[in-house]
Amino acid sequence: MVNQKYLDKAETLIEALPYIQRFNRKIVVVKYGGSAMLDEELKANVIKDVVLLKLIGFKPIIVHGGGKEISRWVNKVGMEPRFINGLRVTDKDTMEIAEMVLAKVNKELVTLVESLGVQAVGISGKDGGLLQCHKKLSNGEDIGYVGDIEKVNPKVLQDLLERDFLPIVFPIGYDTNFDSYNINADDAACAIAEAVHAEKLVFLSDIEGVYKDKDDPNTLISELHVHEAEKLISEGYVGGGMIPKLQNCIDAIEEGVNRVHILDGRIPHSLLLEIFTNKGIGTAILREDGEKYYDEHE
């Protein structure tokens, strides 16, 4: 008798087969942030997952933030991180630190990918004019060098993918005067996914997904159509930080991304579990005509 454990492993691989086929040569934008960036083991897992996607023929693009790491360095030089409505107040010095820290994090990620035998190129939104932006105001208030994306020029990413590199992007761009701006990484991932016509956009962060009842962890919604996501927002089911996240997902789908996934990056290999199983592990947001496989009652 063959050991059941081995059969289960084979079963897992077979379950992955249709997805390996369906997403072959397709662009998958992975927004990488949250705790999974700070914990070395989780970080190594995330990078391995993305490398695996690349090696089986997907075209992943990583977009990463580094908020916690920026705050750490701001503190280290004796400054106080300041936030207004969740946005970092970014004076010239803070901007300089943000750019240095994000570039450092970026090259660490490049190194990890390269060490696994895949060629990666780390760029910011300045490279190739990728992210053009303008100053963002917070309720009319000037909070410094915080940018809103105005235009994406995806050529540099398309060229890198064409040549089989794995692009790793950090969200700093400039305006028409070539002043640098710090951009929210979720917004950048979303705008990039739209511009490159990604098949998928995956948010890896510190939330398990979208809940029907935000106070009840048993109500994780596995799949949502865009109109249902809109309804959750308008009827007040989702709160706080989830609203802009969900809005980003809705926008991405309306701009042509096929599926958007919200996953908990703290769960090891959540990316693989989402993409290569039928049921997934987080919340998938689907186009109106996208086929649902599972709903929250499963």
Ligand SMILES: NC(=[NH2+])NCCC[C@H](N)C(=O)O
């Ligand atoms: N949270 C979910 N229900 N995920 C379903 C994922 C299905 C499939 N693996 C995909 O990546 O499209």
